[in-house]
Structures are given as structure tokens and as C-alpha cells.
Amino acid sequence: MPGLDNIGMLAMSGGLLDVSPGLMIWTVLTFLVLMLILRKVAWKPMLLALNEREQFIKDSLDKAEQAQRESERLAEVNKALMEKSEVEAQEIIAQGREYSEKLKSQMLEESREEARKMINSAKDEIVRKNQEAFSSLKSQVVNIAVLAAEKIIKENLDNEKQEKLVNRFIDDLTKN
Amino acid sequence: MITETIKAVSDSLQVVEHGAEDTSWIVHHILDSHELFGIIPLPEIHLFGLDMSITQHVVMMWLALIILVIAFTKTAKSYKISRAPKGVANFLEVLVLFVKDEIAKPTIGKGYEMFLPYLLTVFFFILTCNFLGLIPFMATASSNISVTASLAIISFFVVQIGGVIKNGFFGYFKGLIPHGVPTWLLPIMFVVELLGLVTKPFALAIRLFANMSAGHIVILALIGLIFILKTFIVVPVSIAFALFIYLLEILVALIQAYIFTMLSSLFIGMAVHQDH
Numbered sequence: 001m002p003g004l005d006n007i008g009m010l011a012m013s014g015g016l017l018d019v020s021p022g023l024m025i026w027t028v029l030t031f032l033v034l035m036l037i038l039r040k041v042a043w044k045p046m047l048l049a050l051n052e053r054e055q056f057i058k059d060s061l062d063k064a065e066q067a068q069r070e071s072e073r074l075a076e077v078n079k080a081l082m083e084k085s086e087v088e089a090q091e092i093i094a095q096g097r098e099y100s101e102k103l104k105s106q107m108l109e110e111s112r113e114e115a116r117k118m119i120n121s122a123k124d125e126i127v128r129k130n131q132e133a134f135s136s137l138k139s140q141v142v143n144i145a146v147l148a149a150e151k152i153i154k155e156n157l158d159n160e161k162q163e164k165l166v167n168r169f170i171d172d173l174t175k176n
Numbered sequence: 177m178i179t180e181t182i183k184a185v186s187d188s189l190q191v192v193e194h195g196a197e198d199t200s201w202i203v204h205h206i207l208d209s210h211e212l213f214g215i216i217p218l219p220e221i222h223l224f225g226l227d228m229s230i231t232q233h234v235v236m237m238w239l240a241l242i243i244l245v246i247a248f249t250k251t252a253k254s255y256k257i258s259r260a261p262k263g264v265a266n267f268l269e270v271l272v273l274f275v276k277d278e279i280a281k282p283t284i285g286k287g288y289e290m291f292l293p294y295l296l297t298v299f300f301f302i303l304t305c306n307f308l309g310l311i312p313f314m315a316t317a318s319s320n321i322s323v324t325a326s327l328a329i330i331s332f333f334v335v336q337i338g339g340v341i342k343n344g345f346f347g348y349f350k351g352l353i354p355h356g357v358p359t360w361l362l363p364i365m366f367v368v369e370l371l372g373l374v375t376k377p378f379a380l381a382i383r384l385f386a387n388m389s390a391g392h393i394v395i396l397a398l399i400g401l402i403f404i405l406k407t408f409i410v411v412p413v414s415i416a417f418a419l420f421i422y423l424l425e426i427l428v429a430l431i432q433a434y435i436f437t438m439l440s441s442l443f444i445g446m447a448v449h450q451d452h
Contacts, residue, residue: 042248049255
């Protein structure tokens with residue numbers, strides 16, 4: 001009898017491995033309710049937000065990469081443009097230098113030509129003036145000679161007078 | 177005189193012997209009870225001939241439910257304010273992502289999203305129950321075989337339903353038997369595979385139950401040493417070892433929640449992709 005009592009006591013107090021159907025039903029109910037609530041309240045919005053964020057980060061990275069590639073391309077283009085403009089500037093400077101050189105030599109040539117022309121015209125002038133002076137001198141001399149001749153003819157009578165006349169004439173000539 | 181002395185000695189020895197053998201208080205601490213914190217009486221309910229009483233472990237599970245619903249409602253809401261939440265929400269997000277990316281994705285593979293609500297719920301439910309048991313005056317619902325068995329049965333049904341949904345009813349049960357088995361072996365193989373299906377959740381239930389009870393039993397036994405040996409000398413040793421076991425239990429609480437989820441996920445993966 002005491003042995004039976006012992007077994008009864010053990011069954012009443014329960015062992016570690018005793019299974020209680022009531023507790024199992026409560027567990028299943030609690031778990032299912034928890035899963036249903038959390039699925040609606042937490043898992044769906046959370047997983048959605050997490051997926052969205054994942055997508056956002058991926059997109060941002062893609063965009064950043066694209067922007068970087070674009071900027072690299074632009075830098076390349078800029079560099080090429082710079083090089084080209086440099087070459088062009090050099091060309092323009094060279095052209096300017098060449099032009100100015102040409103202009104200079106042309107102007108020099110022109111001025112030399114002008115000077116030569118001026119010298120020539122001056123020479124011509126001098127020759128002309130000379131000739132003019134010579135012809136006027138000649139006509140004067142002729143006139144004087146004619147005058148002298150006239151006077152000689154007028155006072156042809158005496159030598160003395162003639163001599164005087166010639167002397168006077170020479171004096172006149174020298175005075176002139 | 178002498179006989180009296182001998183009698184006294186034998187009596188005290190008997191008492192000591194009896195006291196040392198009577199370890200029912202340890203089991204009593206671990207077992208479910210009809211009193212909350214050992215003081216507040218809980219109602220006893222009997223429905224359809226079943227004891228449906230709200231016991232301490234039921235209260236603990238409800239507490240876990242309330243904590244989880246509040247924590248995750250707040251966490252889910254915090255995503256409406258910011259893409260990257262801070263604080264508790266951030267911590268929970270790490271765990272959710274861990275279950276999603278480290279447990280569900282590698283073990284189930286394609287179509288893992290369908291099982292995420294179950295896996296996440298089971299992970300956080302077991303984790304919360306484990307940690308509630310580590311708080312003084314609380315009880316560990318996950319150290320009760322009825323609770324772990326129920327969770328294992330739910331896991332079993334999720335595995336079977338997942339397999340049937342992915343492979344079809346007949347396809348799933350045909351896929352259980354490996355290819356190239358001689359026809360005369362088929363009946364035996366069918367029984368063996370069916371046993372295999374049942375042993376998996378059985379192992380799940382026993383593993384969680386044993387791990388969660390063992391730590392508590394060891395702590396209680398270490399504390400009990402003080403009273404059995406009836407000396408203060410053993411106090412520092414007992415406390416130090418109990419503290420060490422307690423810290424170990426924090427680790428075990430995390431690991432067991434992980435293992436239960438991981439194995440459930442693995443079984444789902446095996447049921448869904450039978451060709452592997």
C-alpha cells in the first residue's frame with residue numbers, strides 16, 4: 001500500500017518528462033496567435049521596409065558608380081579639349097608671329113622703296129634745277145653779252161672808251 | 177548512554193541522508209505550477225475533461241507574446257520615420273536579418289520568403305521565453321517538455337505542409353524514398369523514412385527542453401550544496417560556479433533559439449527540395 005501511495009504521489013506532483021495536454025494546447029494557441037499578430041504587425045511591414053532599403057542602397061550605389069563614370073568621362077573630354085585649345089593657341093600665336101614678320105618685312109621693303117623713290121625724285125629735281133639754273137645763267141650771259149655788245153657797238157669809237165667799257169662790263173659782271 | 181548516543185547519531189545521519197536524497201525541491205522549481213512567482217494563485221480551468229489551467233508557464237508565454245508584440249509594433253513603425261532605425265529597432269533588425277539571411281536563405285533557398293513568418297516567430301518566441309527564465313522569480317516555459325513538444329509539433333506540420341505545397345501531396349511522399357531502392361525494400365523504407373520524419377521534431381523537443389532545464393538544475397544543485405553540506409565554506413564556490421553557469425545559460429538561451437530555428441529551417445529546406 002505505501003508503495004502504491006508513493007507512485008500516486010509521484011504522478012500527482014509530476015515529473016520532468018510529464019506531458020500536460022492542456023499546456024500543449026495553450027502553447028500551440030499562444031504560438032499561433034503570436035505568429036498571426038506578428039505577421040500582420042511586424043514581419044510584413046518590416047521585411048518590406050528592409051527589401052525597400054536594400055533596393056534603395058543598391059540603386060544609390062549604381063547611381064554613384066554611374067556618376068563617377070560620367071565625371072571621369074567629362075574629365076577626359078575636358079582634358080582633350082584643353083589639349084586641343086592649347087594646340088590651337090600655339091598655332092594662332094605662330095600665325096600672328098609669321099604675319100607680323102611678313103608685315104614688318106613688307107613695310108621695310110615699302111619704306112625702302114619709298115626712300116629710293118624720294119631719293120630718285122630729289123636727284124631728278126636737283127638735275128632739273130641745275131639745268132634750269134644753267135639755262136637761266138646762259139640766257140643771262142647771253143643778255144649780258146648782247147648788252148655788252150650793244151654798248152660796245154654804241155661806244156665803238158675809241159679804244160679807251162672801249163677798254164673802259166669792257167672793264168665796266170667786267171665789273172658789272174663781277175658785281176652780278 | 178551509549179545506545180542513546182548511537183541512536184542520536186543514526187537519527188541525524190538518517191536526516192542528513194534523507195535531506196541529501198530529497199532533491200524534489202529542484203524539480204519543483206523547474207516544473208510548471210499553479211502559482212505565479214510562487215505566491216499569486218492562478219485559476220484552474222477544466223475543459224472537455226482536460227486540465228486547461230492557466231499555469232505559470234502559460235503566463236510566461238503570454239508575457240513573451242506581449243513583449244514581442246509591443247517591441248515589434250514599435251520596430252515596424254520606426255521604419256516609417258527613417259530608413260535606418262536606431263536603438264532597440266536596430267538591434268531587432270539585426271536579429272531579423274540574421275534569421276532571414278543566415279538561416280532561412282541558405283537552408284531553404286528559393287521560395288524561403290513563405291516560411292519567414294514562422295521561422296522569425298519561433299526564433300523570437302523561444303529566445304524571449306529563454307531569457308524570461310533567466311530573470312529571477314520568472315519561470316522558463318521552454319524548459320517544459322509540453323511546451324517544447326508543442327513547438328516541435330508545429331515545426332513538424334510546417335515542414336510537412338511546406339513539402340506538400342512545393343512538391344504536391346503524392347510527389348512529396350514519393351520523394352521521401354531515395355531513388356534506386358529495390359522494390360521489395362519499399363515497404364521497409366517507407367516505415368524507416370516515416371520514422372525519420374517523426375524523430376526530427378522529437379529531437380527538437382528534447383534538445384530544447386534538456387538544454388533549458390539542465391542549466392537551471394545545475395544552478396539549483398550548486399546552491400543546494402550549501403544547505404546539504406550545511407557549511408558557509410562552500411558558499412563562495414557555489415556562488416561563483418552558479419554565476420558561471422548563469423552566464424553560460426545566457427549563451428545557451430541564444431544558441432538554443434538559433435538551433436531550433438536553424439534545424440526547422442533545414443528540415444523545411446529538405447522537404448521543399450527533395451532532390452538534394
